[in-house]
Each structure stands twice: as structure tokens, then as C-alpha cells.
Amino acid sequence: MLMSDMMTRDVPLLHLQDNLRRGVELLRWTKLDALPVVDKDGFLIGIFTKANVLDAFLAGADSSEIIERHYNTQVVTVEADIPYQEVEQQAKQTSVGTGVVVDKEGKVLGIFTKVDMIIALFREAEQQANKINTVYQAMPNGIIVVDQDNRIQQINPAGEKILGLKQEVIKEQLFNRVISGLDLDSVLRQSQYLVGVQTEMNQVTVLCNISPLGQMAGAVIVFQALTDLDQVALELDATKRLYETLLTVTNIAYEAIFVVDDQGKITLANEAACQFFGKRENELLQKPIDQVIENTRLLRTLKTGMAETNEIQVIYGRPYIVSRLPIVRQGKIIGAVGKITFQKLDEVKEVAQRLAQLDLELNYYKEQIGSARGPVTFNQIITVNQDMRRLKQEAEIAARGNSTIMLTGESGTGKELFAEAIHRASPHRNGPYVKVNCAAVPENLLESEFFGYAGGAFTGAQKGGKAGKFAVADGGTLFLDEIGDMSLNLQSKLLRVLEDRSFEPIGSNESVKADVRIIAATNKDLTEKVARGEFRSDLYYRLNVISFRLIPIRNRSEDIIPLVHVFLERLNQDFGKRILGVSPEVEKILIAHRWPGNVRELKNVIERAVNFAAGELLERADLPFYLREERQGPPLFLTKDWNLENAREHLDKETLEKALLEMNGNKSEVARLLGISRSWLYEKMRRYDIKTP
Numbered sequence: 157m158l159m160s161d162m163m164t165r166d167v168p169l170l171h172l173q174d175n176l177r178r179g180v181e182l183l184r185w186t187k188l189d190a191l192p193v194v195d196k197d198g199f200l201i202g203i204f205t206k207a208n209v210l211d212a213f214l215a216g217a218d219s220s221e222i223i224e225r226h227y228n229t230q231v232v233t234v235e236a237d238i239p240y241q242e243v244e245q246q247a248k249q250t251s252v253g254t255g256v257v258v259d260k261e262g263k264v265l266g267i268f269t270k271v272d273m274i275i276a277l278f279r280e281a282e283q284q285a286n287k288i289n290t291v292y293q294a295m296p297n298g299i300i301v302v303d304q305d306n307r308i309q310q311i312n313p314a315g316e317k318i319l320g321l322k323q324e325v326i327k328e329q330l331f332n333r334v335i336s337g338l339d340l341d342s343v344l345r346q347s348q349y350l351v352g353v354q355t356e357m358n359q360v361t362v363l364c365n366i367s368p369l370g371q372m373a374g375a376v377i378v379f380q381a382l383t384d385l386d387q388v389a390l391e392l393d394a395t396k397r398l399y400e401t402l403l404t405v406t407n408i409a410y411e412a413i414f415v416v417d418d419q420g421k422i423t424l425a426n427e428a429a430c431q432f433f434g435k436r437e438n439e440l441l442q443k444p445i446d447q448v449i450e451n452t453r454l455l456r457t458l459k460t461g462m463a464e465t466n467e468i469q470v471i472y473g474r475p476y477i478v479s480r481l482p483i484v485r486q487g488k489i490i491g492a493v494g495k496i497t498f499q500k501l502d503e504v505k506e507v508a509q510r511l512a513q514l515d516l517e518l519n520y521y522k523e524q525i526g527s528a529r530g531p532v533t534f535n536q537i538i539t540v541n542q543d544m545r546r547l548k549q550e551a552e553i554a555a556r557g558n559s560t561i562m563l564t565g566e567s568g569t570g571k572e573l574f575a576e577a578i579h580r581a582s583p584h585r586n587g588p589y590v591k592v593n594c595a596a597v598p599e600n601l602l603e604s605e606f607f608g609y610a611g612g613a614f615t616g617a618q619k620g621g622k623a624g625k626f627a628v629a630d631g632g633t634l635f636l637d638e639i640g641d642m643s644l645n646l647q648s649k650l651l652r653v654l655e656d657r658s659f660e661p662i663g664s665n666e667s668v669k670a671d672v673r674i675i676a677a678t679n680k681d682l683t684e685k686v687a688r689g690e691f692r693s694d695l696y697y698r699l700n701v702i703s704f705r706l707i708p709i710r711n712r713s714e715d716i717i718p719l720v721h722v723f724l725e726r727l728n729q730d731f732g733k734r735i736l737g738v739s740p741e742v743e744k745i746l747i748a749h750r751w752p753g754n755v756r757e758l759k760n761v762i763e764r765a766v767n768f769a770a771g772e773l774l775e776r777a778d779l780p781f782y783l784r785e786e787r788q789g790p791p792l793f794l795t796k797d798w799n800l801e802n803a804r805e806h807l808d809k810e811t812l813e814k815a816l817l818e819m820n821g822n823k824s825e826v827a828r829l830l831g832i833s834r835s836w837l838y839e840k841m842r843r844y845d846i847k848t849p
């Protein structure tokens with residue numbers, strides 16, 4: 157807005173020869189307080205005001221007197237093309253009520269009065285308000301204004317749309333009553349500006365800025381719904397930051413650290429890794445790891461998900477200490493991290509060389525005594541399943557204490573494996589690990605088996621007495637497998653040992669201290685046994701201080717293939733074979749099977765298949781009959797050439813194969829289990845062409 161838009165135009169002009177009467181009449185007619193006075197050429201020479209009139213008549217002037225002696229030559233002029241802001245500024249500084257607007261040559265264009273100023277002010281304010289309102293209505297961001305009592309005063313159309321609310325409904329309502337997710341009260345109490353906060357408002361994820369307007373005025377919340385794309389962008393940004401942080405952290409390390417993706421290609425290498433491999437980072441990135449380390453075991457980590465820590469590996473002809481860790485996301489192995497310790501290693505190298513030598517010797521002796529495997533650690537418990545991984549972590553933490561641990565779960569889910577891993581990670585790790593299968597020891601021997609007996613305790617007892625499992629396990633761990641099968645009599649004795657931490661061998665009055673950590677396991681439902689009175693509830697609670705329920709393999713099918721790879725690796729070693737994996741068809745079958753015998757059944761199936769396999773992959777024909785023929789469609793008897801005879805044969809064959817697998821091919825056991833003679837068993841096996849490994 158310019159002065160020319162605000163001034164009063166078409167103002168009558170007075171000349172020096174006009175008399176006072178004309179001046180007064182024009183002032184009355186125009187209702188103005190002053191009029192410009194011009195010379196004969198129309199140039200401004202002064203101003204004639206109401207004050208001039210009053211002064212003239214007070215001095216006794218007549219109305220016919222000309223105004224030449226009665227006007228002001230001091231006149232405030234303004235130019236027509238100055239903008240509103242400048243006019244406002246000038247108006248504030250001057251005390252005169254009227255200014256004359258002139259053009260560049262000084263010719264009068266109009267006058268500017270206080271009334272003009274007020275009208276202009278209103279017009280300007282209205283224009284500004286309109287502009288703000290247009291922005292407020294049209295902007296894509298939501299805006300909510302709350303007053304000092306947190307009552308909603310306004311919400312713009314975008315805000316209504318994002319939150320699915322209506323201004324007329326929520327106006328004057330308390331913010332926290334109508335909008336959930338953002339606790340505005342507490343935000344405002346701190347009276348802070350909050351910028352870029354990601355939060356939920358009425359279950360919509362939004363990014364918002366909150367500006368308190370001071371204690372007395374409330375606040376403005378400007379927000380924007382986060383679309384999936386925005387979320388991705390935010391996450392990407394966070395990921396980038398995380399990557400940079402990770403790289404910095406890895407660069408601090410002395411060790412060579414590198415990461416591979418699921419294809420075995422390097423995706424990250426720290427400075428020490430570049431130094432170790434003698435390559436620049438860009439030469440390493442995206443390179444298959446087996447082209448960088450010839451005998452890499454990281455590819456194995458990718459297949460099996462098995463972590464390995466501080467192992468000796470000979471790289472470029474020298475031994476190094478290496479660790480490998482799988483990266484698992486939502487049950488899938490998405491990569492692996494490798495670490496090689498190689499710097500500041502003079503002493504470590506010496507130790508490493510000695511260890512490598514010892515390792516070789518150990519392997520040699522292991523081979524001599526028939527493939528005894530090393531102690532079980534948590535690393536050997538293969539799983540990529542999220543819940544099992546959590547279980548592993550919790551068990552590792554529980555291992556550090558001394559409490560009794562109970563392991564439950566179906567047969568073959570890995571309870572024994574867990575028990576040994578817990579022992580190896582516990583403060584008792586240097587003591588013995590002793591296992592008792594409570595179901596396998598005859599009832600009358602159980603007591604002496606547990607507590608031993610003193611010399612001469614009974615006829616036939618060994619002379620010097622015999623140490624029981626509690627004494628053998630002193631300072632270590634006693635694993636009580638199949639605890640559900642323990643007799644009530646022994647249960648009460650066990651309870652006493654657990655309570656007193658001491659026991660008395662049979663035939664002795666002296667009690668012996670027992671520093672033994674107990675781990676118990678069962679595949680039975682102990683609560684049911686307690687309810688039936690077959691298991692003491694006090695013992696149950698005593699044993700159940702910390703308990704872990706292992707998950708059946710059918711509920712974690714993502715573990716099947718990694719487990720297969722671990723078993724294949726061991727079997728390849730044992731049988732001198734080179735089987736690399738399973739065919740896609742076999743993979744489907746393995747994943748679809750219900751695995752009632754869990755990991756043990758899987759292990760046996762793979763062992764059997766390896767025996768029959770001819771190629772580099774396990775094929776369907778290598779699987780036992782019951783898996784090969786496992787019905788994935790409708791039941792077999794619905795097909796057209798199915799009759800009672802071949803249905804029975806099919807069932808016979810399936811039962812025999814399962815029993816053979818379950819009993820590890822032991823034919824006498826199978827015959828006993830199925831209640832048939834050995835010769836009948838041989839006959840059936842011959843008839844159905846069933847082979848055992």
C-alpha cells in the first residue's frame with residue numbers, strides 16, 4: 157500500500173486572494189481540519205487550518221479579509237509514492253494532524269489526515285490477517301493452538317484432516333482429552349520449544365514442533381503426518397549416522413574387523429583390516445571374502461549361524477586369533493562379522509603358535525580316540541530363531557549365578573546341550589560336569605547312585621565304599637535328566653540335599669557337604685505330575701527357581717537349514733564326504749515336516765541321508781521313506797489306485813523306518829520296541845527294501 161492509496165483526494169485548494177469566509181465554508185463543507193494553500197501556478201505554499209480561522213477572528217478580522225495574512229507557511233508534506241510502512245513511521249514522529257501530499261514537482265495531489273491514517277491501519281491489519289489466514293487454511297501442515305489452560309482454540313483444515321477431527325467439535329476441549337499420545341501438559345510445564353519431535357497423535361505418527369507462547373498464552377503445535385516414505389527417509393538418516401558411528405568405533409580397534417553380507421561380499425572393513433590385507437577400503441568393498449582369505453570360515457558362519465570366538469586360524473601361512481559372529485535379522489542370517497587379532501601381537505603370536513600346535517595335537521588325539529568333540533558352549537547351540545536366541549542369552553546370564561535351573565521341552569530340543577553349556581559358562585566350569593538319567597537307573601540303585609555308600613554299608617558293598625554322583629560332582633554341576641521319572645522316595649531325599657546342601661552316604665552317619673550346582677530337565681509336564689501327586693510340589697518349586705522352556709523345532713523352522721549345515725559339516729568330516737547342502741525339494745520337505753523327535757530326529761535323518769547320498773546335495777531319494785512319502789496333499793487313501801493291502805504296506809514301511817531311525821539302527825531294540833522277532837524284522841526290511849546306515 158502506498159501513500160497515494162491512503163490519502164484524501166480531490167481536496168479544494170485555497171489561494172492567497174481567497175477570503176476568510178471562503179476558507180471557513182470550504183472547511184465546513186469538506187469536514188477537514190486544514191486545506192492546502194497554493195500560488196497562482198498551483199504550487200503548495202502553505203496550509204490553512206481551523207486554528208488559523210480561530211486566531212484570525214480572535215484578532216478581530218472580518219470574514220471578507222483575504223487569507224494571505226492568516227495561513228501557515230510551515231507545512232508538512234509527503235510524497236505520493238512512499239509505502240505504508242514509511243507513512244506509519246512518519247505519522248508516529250509528527251505532531252501535526254494533517255500532511256499535504258505532493259508530486260515530485262510540489263504540486264498538490266491531496267491531503268493525509270489522522271483519519272486516513274487510522275483507516276489505512278485497519279486496512280493493513282486486515283490485509284495481514286487475510287494473508288495469515290490464507291496460509292493457515294491452505295498450508296499442508298496441521299496447526300493446533302491451545303490457550304494457557306491447554307484448551308484447544310483452533311485447528312486448521314490440514315490438522316483436522318490428519319487427525320480426523322473437526323474444529324467445531326474439539327474447540328474449547330482440553331487437548332489431552334481429545335488427542336492421545338502427546339502429553340502436552342508436561343511439555344508445556346517445561347516451557348521449552350520442541351523441534352522435530354516424532355510422536356503419536358491419535359495413533360497417527362507425526363513430526364511436530366511445539367512452541368509455548370508463554371505462561372499466559374498457551375502454545376502452538378505445528379505437525380506433519382509421517383508418510384511411509386518420510387519414515388524411511390528418517391530411518392535412512394538414522395542408519396547413515398549409525399553406520400558412521402560404527403565405522404568410527406571399528407576404526408578405534410586394533411583388530412582387523414570386516415563385515416560380509418549374506419552372499420559373502422565385504423560390506424565394511426575397518427582401517428586395521430585394510431592394513432592387514434594390504435589393500436585400500438575400496439579394493440575390499442564388494443569383494444567376495446573367499447577371494448581375500450583363501451581358507452575363510454565366514455562362509456560357514458553364513459550357512460550355520462554358528463559363532464566362533466578366539467579360534468586359531470592360519471592365514472597367509474601364519475596363525476592368528478580370529479572370531480566370527482553371524483548377523484541375524486528376523487530369523488535370517490543376513491551377514492557375518494570377522495575379527496582378526498594381529499597387531500601388538502609379539503607375545504600373543506607366540507601363544508597363538510603354541511596353541512595352534514596344541515590344537516593340532518588335540519585333533520590328532522581326538523581322531524585316535526574316535527571323534528570326541530570338545531566341551532559344549534553356547535556357541536555350539538545353533539539357532540537363528542529370535543526367541544531361542546533370547547533364551548540362550550538368558551541362560552548364559554543365569555549360568556553365572558548358582559541357582560538351580562530347570563530345563564523343560566520336548567524330547568530332542570537340546571536340553572542336555574543347554575545343561576552342559578550352562579555348566580561351561582558357570583563359576584563351576586572348572587569342576588566336573590556329571591549327568592544322571594533318572595529314568596535309566598533302577599529304583600533300588602538310585603539312592604546309592606546319588607549319595608554313594610560307606611565301606612561295609614551292606615553285603616556285597618565295595619570295601620572302601622563308593623562315591624555317589626553328588627560327591628563326584630563336588631565343585632561342579634550335576635545334571636539330573638528326566639527328573640520327572642524320579643521316585644517319590646528319592647524326591648524327598650533330593651529335596652533335603654537341596655535344602656541343607658549336604659547329604660549322608662548310605663551306611664554313614666557323617667554328613668558330607670555338597671557344593672554342587674543342580675540343573676534338572678524333563679520332557680514331561682511336571683505341573684500335571686504334581687497335580688496327580690506323582691511329583692512333590694515343594695521339590696518342584698525348589699527346582700524351578702529359574703526355568704527355560706526350549707522350543708520345538710517345528711515352531712522355529714528357520715533353524716532347520718542352519719542345523720542341517722552344521723550336521724553336514726561334522727558328518728562330512730567323519731565320513732570323508734563332501735556334501736554341500738540339500739536340494740530345494742529336500743529343503744521343502746524338511747521345512748514342512750513336524751519333527752516330533754525335534755533336533756535329534758533331524759540329526760538322525762541327515763546322518764542317514766549322508767550315508768546314501770551320491771552327489772553333492774542331499775536328494776529326496778536319500779531321505780527315509782516316511783519323509784520321502786510324507787503326504788502334503790490329501791490322504792493317500794483318497795487316490796484312485798489305493799487299497800487296504802498297499803495302505804498296510806505303506807504304514808508298515810513307515811513304522812519300521814521311524815523305529816530304525818529312533819533306535820539308531822539297532823535291530824534288536826527295534827524288534828523289541830515293535831514287539832516282533834528279529835527274523836521277522838529282517839524279513840520285512842528285505843521285503844520293503846529298507847536299508848540301515
Ligand SMILES: Nc1ncnc2c1ncn2[C@@H]1O[C@H](COP(=O)(O)OP(=O)(O)OP(=O)(O)O)[C@@H](O)[C@H]1O
Binds near residue numbers: 538567574755
Ligand atoms: N540348537 C542345537 N544346535 C545343535 N545341536 C542341537 C541343538 N539342539 C539339539 N541338538 C542336538 O540334538 C540332539 C538332541 O539334543 P539333546 O540331547 O540336548 O536334547 P534333549 O532335549 O536333552 O532330549 P531328551 O529330552 O530326549 O533327553 C543332540 O545330539 C544335540 O547335540
